[in-house]
Amino acid sequence: DAGVIQSPRHEVTEMGQEVTLRCKPISGHNSLFWYRQTMMRGLELLIYFNNNVPIDDSGMPEDRFSAKMPNASFSTLKIQPSEPRDSAVYFCASSFESDTEAFFGQGTRLTVV
Amino acid sequence: AQTVTQSQPEMSVQEAETVTLSCTYDTSESDYYLFWYKQPPSRQMILVIRQEAYKQQNATENRFSVNFQKAAKSFSLKISDSQLGDAAMYFCAYRSNTGKLIFGQGTTLQVKP
Numbered sequence: 001d002a003g004v005i006q007s008p009r010h011e012v013t014e015m016g017q018e019v020t021l022r023c024k025p026i027s028g029h030n031s032l033f034w035y036r037q038t039m040m041r042g043l044e045l046l047i048y049f050n051n052n053v054p055i056d057d058s059g060m061p062e063d064r065f066s067a068k069m070p071n072a073s074f075s076t077l078k079i080q081p082s083e084p085r086d087s088a089v090y091f092c093a094s095s096f097e098s099d100t101e102a103f104f105g106q107g108t109r110l111t112v113v
Numbered sequence: 114a115q116t117v118t119q120s121q122p123e124m125s126v127q128e129a130e131t132v133t134l135s136c137t138y139d140t141s142e143s144d145y146y147l148f149w150y151k152q153p154p155s156r157q158m159i160l161v162i163r164q165e166a167y168k169q170q171n172a173t174e175n176r177f178s179v180n181f182q183k184a185a186k187s188f189s190l191k192i193s194d195s196q197l198g199d200a201a202m203y204f205c206a207y208r209s210n211t212g213k214l215i216f217g218q219g220t221t222l223q224v225k226p
Contacts, residue, residue, distance in 0.1 A: 031212055042218040043204060056213055089156060098212035099146055099165070104158035 006092050006105035013112055018080040021108045024073055025094030033102060034067055034077050035091040043091070049075065050098075082112045115140045117207050119217035126195045127225050133180075134190045134220045136205030142166075146208040147181070149190045152219070153201040161203070164188065192222075200224045 005024040013019050025032050034046040047057040052069045060067070064083070069075040079086055089109050093102040116139045126132035138147070149161040164172045164181050172179050176196075180189045192199055205217040 033214060035216075043216040045213070045215050048213055050212055055211070091158065093158070093214075095214075098208065098210065101148055101160045101163055102208075102214055103160075107156055 004092055004094050004103055004105035006090075006108050008108060009106060011108060011110045013082055013110070015083055015112055016081045017112075018078065019082045019086075019110060019112075021077040021090050021092075021110070023075045023077070023092030023105060025075070025092070026096075026103055027073065029094035029096050029103075030072070031095045031098065031102070032069060032075050033091075033093040033095075034075070035093065037089045037091060037107070046077070079110075082110075084112045086110060087112050115142070115145075115207055115209055115213075115215060117205055117215055117217040119205050119220050121220045122218070123221045123223070125223040125225060126192070128195055128197060130195055131191060131193045132195055132222065134192075134203050134205075134222065136188045136190070136217055138186050138188065138205070138207050138217075140186070140207065140209070142210055144210045147179075147188045148206040148208065149177070149179070149188075150204045150206060150216075151199075151201045152204065158204075162190065195224050197224050197226060 007022045032049040037043045046059045047067045049069045067077045089107045091107045093104045095102040118137050145166045147164045151159045162174045176193045178191045202219045202221050204219045208214045
């Protein structure tokens with residue numbers, strides 16, 4: 001398997017624009033996580049899906065952020081409208097069952113100017 | 114809600130020496146899983162070691178071992194015979210029995226030649 005695949009690797013956008021980050025989990029995995037990493041806040045869990053259903057979205061910062069998982073092989077994280085403070089590295093991770101480790105994608109570095 | 118705390122933002126060790134990274138967590142659960150992840154400058158998240166809470170025996174992976182103290186809710190990582198390639202940010206992580214996976218703030222480890 002190619003591992004968790006995220007796209008794009010880098011994204012630069014202007015304030016106010018919509019940004020969509022994409023993730024393809026490892027085949028067979030039934031849990032998917034979205035994280036945001038910044039120097040100030042570390043690695044924050046934004047949302048967690050199990051079997052395509054959002055289980056915990058308490059980490060989603062505000063209504064500008066939304067995440068979907070329409071099927072077992074694809075998830076998106078959307079920011080609309082984007083703001084400079086959204087600049088960070090966004091990671092997607094997946095795992096097979098709740099007791100195993102999560103495997104991470106390479107991350108998307110988002111810069112909002 | 115569970116929390117993970119890493120109180121050492123930065124640590125340094127001489128090559129070939131031993132270093133211990135600290136982690137404490139807070140939970141009311143009895144069954145859970147703990148992990149240490151390594152993030153080198155490439156930003157890829159790499160699993161170092163895992164520990165099941167129901168196991169009393171401390172996990173070991175080559176030069177990496179943990180000191181798991183369940184009653185004290187402590188989970189430290191010991192790196193023996195430190196190598197230059199061990200330089201990275203290290204994250205302690207907690208996975209609940211509901212599947213949620215959260216991370217500490219991270220400890221940056223510097224290895225001096």
